[in-house]
Amino acid sequence: MSEQHKRALLLVAHGSRRSASNDEIKRLAERLDSSERGDFEMVDAAFLELAEPSIADGIEDCIQRGATEVVVFPYFLSAGRHVSEDIPAQVKIKQQQYSSIKITIASYLGDADAMPGMIFEHLNTSR
């Protein structure tokens, strides 16, 4: 049995009735997973509502794949109720279930300091 620390990144999007939107999130998670990945051993996607897997199931999957730490990343642009209440409520259930696993919530995407720079870079390269 490995004692190694394995950190998982769980990208959490809102979820949509349009499967194409959900597929876009899954593809992004795959891109993240196949990139350098920083200090994450694995990357997966989950959805707050309207799509599968749920946040709880996404966290569970990471743990079953050997994660000893799960960082839940709200892929949201603004800090609404979903970010401040709904995601933490779902994460809390798994935190209580797995007291030996570190499960944290990163700050949401829209809060990124790098956002202004990335917007201009995107606009420069996509026109």
Added chain:
Amino acid sequence: MSEQHKRALLLVAHGSRRSASNDEIKRLAERLDSSERGDFEMVDAAFLELAEPSIADGIEDCIQRGATEVVVFPYFLSAGRHVSEDIPAQVKIKQQQYSSIKITIASYLGDADAMPGMIFEHLNTSR
């Protein structure tokens, strides 16, 4: 009368019933406007629905402030109907009204090639 080319960036978000969310978008536009700004002379924010100014009013403001080109940037994470249909429909009205002004729509934020890199950078710096 100046013949100078003046390019405006109009950040378009969905709009929310929560004024705090709309304020967050306006603050981001202000941050963009007060940063290096790339090759844009001005940056402003507008909303698809639920908040003011509308896209049409946002484009109009840019033109009244002297813009000779307006780049509409959908601040959206996935390519749903809002990005593919609703924003273009509103932009088209102003394109028809101002045939001498170049009004274009940039690709939406979630489509940015830099997104995976920015996500990891954000996670590294915000934890």
